[in-house]
Amino acid sequence: MMSQITNEGLVLAFSALGAGIAMIAGLGPGIGQGIAAGQGAAAVGRNPGAKGDVTTTMLLGQAVAETTGLYSLAIAFILLFANPLLGRL
């Protein structure tokens, strides 16, 4: 039964698993962006006149917080579409 699994199949299967596991990193940016948006909403509620500045700062901070998630996305894409492990077989 186990002998039917080829080396390529094994590498591909675990690469797909690894891509999925890598995307768990999406949790962090989600929480961070949510905190930033919540604080932004609170700031606008306290001082509605500064809505433009608050929105700009919030979007900038969120974009920086998103970076770690995008690193994991890059790793997931590499594992799925440009797999470096297949060349090692």
Added chain:
Amino acid sequence: MASDGKQIDFMIHGLFSFSLFGQEIWITTSHASLLIIILLLIVFAWVARRRMMRAEPVPGAFQNVVEWIVEMIDRMIAGIMGDCSEWFRNYIGAVFLFLLTSNLSGLFGIRPPTADFGVTLGLGLISFALIQYFNIRHNRGRAFTDLFRPLPVLFPINLIGEVATPLSLSLRLFGNVLSGTVMMALVYGLMPIFLKLGFPAVLHVYFDVFSGCIQAYVFCMLTMVFTRQKMKEE
């Protein structure tokens, strides 16, 4: 009903190749879409310049749009850079318009050139060179001694922090645009035909218009913020 995934296509394809100094060089779809966007921007700039040469006191529709774009970019730069905004108007304006056009180009069916890491890494390196140029110009020798602060032991970490700037700038842009491109390709490839007509418009608004505008804005803002940090008086 749903297709088997053969129609999913978001990769970069080679159009033709030639050899230069023994090196095989491929002209890809990224080059083609870059060329389209650059031609579009050049034609727009040429027409706008022709038009602004004989600007009227009461602006027409086109003149209004051009003035609005210039004022918007000026406001964006003045908000961060303050008194030295003239040095950044050319670069930031050009990069912002280029990024905006190329991120929005996914709407018109061509593959956005910013979904190619080569393009965004190039832009990130240009921004890095700009940041370091203003760092050295403003701080002179302190630009190098700052790497050894607060402790000389921290030099490797400071160096990595400097080198990570173009990487994070370019990866952020690349990842956002590529994820939008992949998502749209999946939606178009996997949906039954009758759903393809109206529903993807909602996703286009988010992935292309919203995300594209935000990322173009963020790239320019971060370039200016990093430069501003280097030029800060201590």
